[in-house]
Each structure stands twice: as structure tokens, then as C-alpha cells.
Amino acid sequence: MIGLEAINVTKIYGAGATAVTAVNAVSLGVRRGEFVALVGPSGSGKTTMLAMLAGLLRPSAGQIFIAGQDIGRMSETQRTRFRGRYIGFAFQSNNLVPYLTALENVELLLRLNGKLDRKGRERARELLVRLGLGERLHNRPNQLSGGQQQRVAIARALIHEPEVVLADEPTASLDTERAHQVVQTFAELIHEQNRAGIMVTHDLRMCRYVDRVIQMVDGHVSREIVERNEILRLAGALDSPDGGSEVALVHAETIGERRPRDDWRRSPAAVV
Amino acid sequence: MSMAFYLAFKEVWRNKGRFALIAAVVALITVLVLFIAALAEGLASANREYIEKLNGELLVFQANTQLSTSASRIGRSRVAELRRVEGVEAVGQVGFSTAKLIPPDGGDEINIAFIGVEPGMPGEPEVFAGQQLARSRGNNVIVDEGVIARLGVQVGDLIRLKVTRGTREEFYDLTVVGLTDRRQYFFQPAVFAPIVTWDNIRADGGQPGGELVSNIAVIKLRNPDEIERMKRRIEAEVKDVEVADKKTAWEALPGYTAQQSTLSTQQFFTFFIGVLVVGGFFQIQTLQKVAQIGMLKAIGLSNWTVGLTAFAQIIIVNALGVAVGAAGTLALTANFPVTVPIVLTGATALAAVLALLAIGPLGGVVSVVALLRIEPLRALGMAQ
Ligand SMILES: Nc1ncnc2c1ncn2[C@@H]1O[C@H](COP(=O)(O)OP(=O)(O)O)[C@@H](O)[C@H]1O
Ligand SMILES: [Mg+2]
Secondary structure, three states: OOOEEEEEEEEEEOOHHHOEEEEEEEEEEEOOOOEEEEEOOOOOOHHHHHHHHOOOOOOOEEEEEEOOEEHHHOOHHHHHHHHHHHEEEEOOOOOOOOOOOHHHHHHHHHHHOOOOOHHHHHHHHHHHHHOOOOOOOOOOHHHOOHHHHHHHHHHHHHHOOOOEEEEEOOOOOOOHHHHHHHHHHHHHHHHHHOOEEEEEOOOHHHHHHOOEEEEEEOOEEEEEEOOHHHHHHHOOOOOOOOOOHHHHHHOOOOHHHHOOOOOOOOOHHHOO | OHHHHHHHHHHHHHOHHHHHHHHHHHHHHHHHHHHHHHHHHHHHHHHHHHHHOOOOOEEEEEOOOOOOOOOOOEEHHHHHHHHHOOOEEEEEEEEEEEEEEEOOOOOOOEEEEEEEEOOOOOOOOOOOEEOOOOOOOOOEEEEOHHHHHHHOOOOOOEEEEEEEEOOEEEEEEEEEEEEOOOOOEOOEOEEEEEHHHHHHHOOOOOOOOOOOEEOEEEEEEOOHHHHHHHHHHHHHHOOOEEEEEHHHHHHOOOOHHHHHHHHHHHHHHHHHHHHHHHHHHHHHHHHHOHHHHHHHHHOOOOHHHHHHHHHHHHHHHHHHHHHHHHHHHHHHHHOOOOOOOOOOOHHHHHHHHHHHHOHHHHHHHHHHHHHHHOOHHHHHOOOO
16 A cells, blocks of 8 residues: 655745746655556656655655655655665666676665575576576676666666665667567566556656556646556557547546546646 | 675776776886885985994084084094093094995995094994904904995905095005994995094095094993983083084985985875876776766665775775785895895885875875765756
């Protein structure tokens, strides 16, 4: 049940005449076992939102709870420790430590949490095998393809059993086929391991693997899609008479009522 | 803590080439700094050795001669006055001159310091083989290790001394009765003769008939802890003298201070270059790692861990370079003959090595601070 909850989160960059409201009173929640995509045009505030959810950026207003703790109230040091323990990260690039092998990169998070025992090592190995990297355990990142690197990053994001897993454009540097493989496995693992997953992406086709799509425009949530078919249509994975994904968004009007598993508090901004 | 050392070790180990390169630079700088230190030490002792090892505490110069051994004159009568001062245990006259030694096998002549001393008095060096000078005017001499190394002389051998008086060359055959350790004076190996003999032989000639005049007198005190008080007392009770302790005396040797400060300036600049090179290397490393460091901080590594990792690497690489450089220098200098003025004493080497170990931390400070400033937001391609 517990996962991540953001209440009326706002981020204003700068001050005075040059102030930019990048995120404007956004509320959203992601349960454990749920995988959510954050989409929207460039400049709509996705990265800013993700940075706040990750405890990397302090909100100007609002609260963010992860595993029941208000990360906005934490000191810098506390947030750093909190990230290492409760959050898993997969970034767009520069995910891996170049001088560590695939296995060592994954084990890093166990080491950080003092869980690098025999069982932990075994889990890291199994996870990489599961991600198709059984032959690549002892290769360093520069000996891995882009897709393999992202799969190592996914393993690293999950290995320490975090509450929340955050991915920022994880497929940006991958070709279509690889991108599908990576996100599909990512989604499987999030569901299997019961994590709250959020992925920022500009590639709508990747939405077919998520349970819910949150679309941001100009710093607020413009639409939220939970209905399976609508998500598939958005992702272009369903033949529809109206065709393209953009059109699909237009039909997602009454999502609020149609979310069967949803019992999150939601701000007016999140409901369209 | 253990995380920092784990990362530091892995990174150095998996980038051996790059880190070996900078360690090699540190090693070369170490060799350079140690060599300059050894040269400074070698030259200093080649200059002051005799004075440093004197078996007395105070040196007496003629007043107003700026502690110049060559300008100063101390006569026999003055020595008698010195002996009467309360607290003076013994006084020895010492005269300095130069001469050449003619090698028996006909090699190049050797410039030496020809020093006259009073047998049994302060100023006469202790021998490690053979005998001290007899109380006589005999043609007996003690030679120092510099002479031994160049001529291979032994106790009982004859050595031939050449002095030039005006345009005339005169030769003297002297018997080696004792051997002493290195007692160079003004960069020259030393031959010690009884002062009367010295007075007869020395190049500018003695004063026949007049009293025996030396350059300085060396005083041994009854209580060696009273140096300052005795210096003042002697200057008060004996007319026309200036008294100096050994250190003051050797620092007044011609060129001594200038030479030492030149060498220590060189040493400092070499050290400084080391700091810049090491600092530059790690700073470039840091700049190249901004994205990676941002990622590490984002996934939960503390600033402390990241800083300690870099610091540990700097220390490791620095220490490795200094160790290799110091070992190399020791191996090299160990095989130098005594005639080369390179002396690496334990103390100078240790001081230099300790200073060199500070190169990394000093140079690395900027890069570590830069590392600490990197924001975890970088992981998302953002910065505040
Ligand atoms: N550090 C910053 N300082 C000022 N404005 C910023 C900063 N970062 C982002 N912005 C602005 O905030 C808005 C949202 O940016 P961002 O979160 O990067 O959106 P997205 O990821 O959806 O492209 C944009 O208008 C952007 O120009
Ligand atoms: Mg963005």
C-alpha cells in the first residue's frame, strides 16, 4: 500500500521577475507494485518533479512522503542516506561506475546498505542473470552495449529492495527494440518485487508497459490515464479508428472515477 | 569509510596506467628534491665539516674581521690571555692554508686544506687509526678521509706536499701518523700538521723570530653549557677578539649561507611544481568525473565518502611515488664515492620525504573541494 505520495508540490526556480514555476501544486501517488509513466512536452516540469520525488530537489511548497516519511523535512545528510536506502535510480546516462564490473555496480547498493553478504551477492548475480547478463557479470560498463548498461542500471535500482524506483528517460539512448526489452523487464520486476515505479519518458510507446500514465503540461498534471485500452492506444499498441496516441489522450476524460485500485488523495490539479 | 577505500582502491587498480603515470611524476620530483637536499647537505658539510666536528665550543677571531678565518690573526700572547679566563679548559691555535698533494703515481695534484693545530689541544682531530700528533715540530701529519679516498694512503706512508711561495714551488715530504674521518674545510680534504710545522711550510710564510700567529683559536670550556656566558666573558676580558660558537662560525664561511639558500629555493620550487602537477592531474580527473560523481551522490553516497575516496587515492598515489623515488635515490646515492658532495643523511632525507608526502594533499585540496561541490542533481542533467 505505502509507496510514494506527493501533496500539492510546487517548485519555483529563481525569484522576483525571473521566477519560473516549473511545477505547480501537483499531487500524485504511486502504490507499491504500481508502475507509472510521467509524460509531457519538453519543459512541462517532468524532470523537476522527478528530482523532487527523488529527494534531490527541495520543493518550494508541498509535501512528499516516501515509505511514510516526509522527505521535505529531512536535512541534506538525512536525504542522502534516505535515497540510498529507500530509492532506486535508473538515469538516462552515466548510470554506472566505469571502473566497477556489472556485478560490482549492482553490489554497490548492497554495500551501501550493509547488506553485502553471501545471500546479497547471490541475489545480485541472479538478478543480472534474469536480465540476460549472465555472461557479462564481470565486464565493465565500457565493454557493455547501451542496452546492457541500462539493464545493469535497472538491476542496481532494484537490488536493495527500495520503496520507490525512479527512472529518468531510461531508453533515451537505446534503439526501439532494445528500449522495449528494457522497459518490459523493468515493468515485470517492479510488479514482481512490489515496488512503486515512476518512469519519465518522452517515448509514448513505452507507456504500454505501465499501469498508469500521468501527463504534465506547464507544470501541472493535465491528464491521467488508467484504463488499459486507453494506455495501449496512447502507446500506439492498439489499432484504433482514431489512430495516433495524441488523440488517445483526448478520450481519457473520466479517469478519476474509472481507477479501480485507486484510493489516493488527489488534488484538483491531478484530475482533469 | 570502507566504501571510500573500496572505491579508491578499485579505481586506482582498474586505471593502473593513468595512476602509475602520476606516481612516476611524483617519483621523479622526489628524486629531484632529494638530490638537491643531498647536494645542499653535501656541500654544506664539505664546507663546515672541520668546524662542525671541532672538539671545542667556541672559536676566537681577531676583532673586526667579520669572523673571516683568513683575515683573522691570533697570536701566541693572546692565546695565553685566553687560557687565563676563568671557565676555559683548553685553548688551541688553528691556522688555515692551502696546498697541493702530489700523488705518488703521478696523477693530478689534489688541492687540500692545510691546517695547523696544536698537538693535544682543541682543534686537533681525533684519529680512528694510527696516532695523534706528537708534541713536536716533527713532519708528522693526520689526514682525513677525503685524502685517504683520493690517495689511498695508510698510516706510515709519506705524502708529498707542494706549496707555492711567490713564483717558487717547494716540496715537503710528510709522514702520515694518523687517519681521521671526513674533516673537509672549504670543500677541500684536509691535512693536519703541528702548528709550528704548519707555520714553516704554509704558502704565505711564517714570521721568523716573531711570535707564532694562527688564524683562530679554539676553546674548550669547562662547562659546555655556558657557551653564551663564556662568549661574553671572554670578549670582556680579552682585548681585540670576537668569539663565536661553531654554527655562527660556519655560517660566516664565504658563500655558505648564499649557497644554502639558493639550494633551498630550488628545493622549494621543485616541491611547488610537484604540488601544481599533482593538483592539476587530480583537478582534471575531477572535471572528467562530474557526471559520475553526481550519480554516486544521487544514489546515496555521502559527500564524506566521495571526498574520502578522492583523498585516499591522492594519498596512495603520492605515497607510492615518494616511496619509489626515495628508494631510487637511496640506491643511487649509496654508490657515490666520498669525493662527490652528495650526502643523504637520515634527517635530511626524512624531512624531505615528509614534505613530499604533503604534495598530494596540498595539490589535491582544490580537486577534493570541487568534488564536494558537485550536486547530486547532476545525475538528472540538472544543476541549481
Ligand atoms: N535550474 C533551473 N533554473 C531555472 N529554471 C529551470 C531550471 N530547471 C528547469 N527550469 C525550467 O523549469 C521548467 C520545467 O523544466 P523541466 O523540469 O526540465 O521539464 P521537462 O523535464 O518536462 O522538460 C522549464 O521551463 C525549465 O526551463
Ligand atoms: Mg527533462
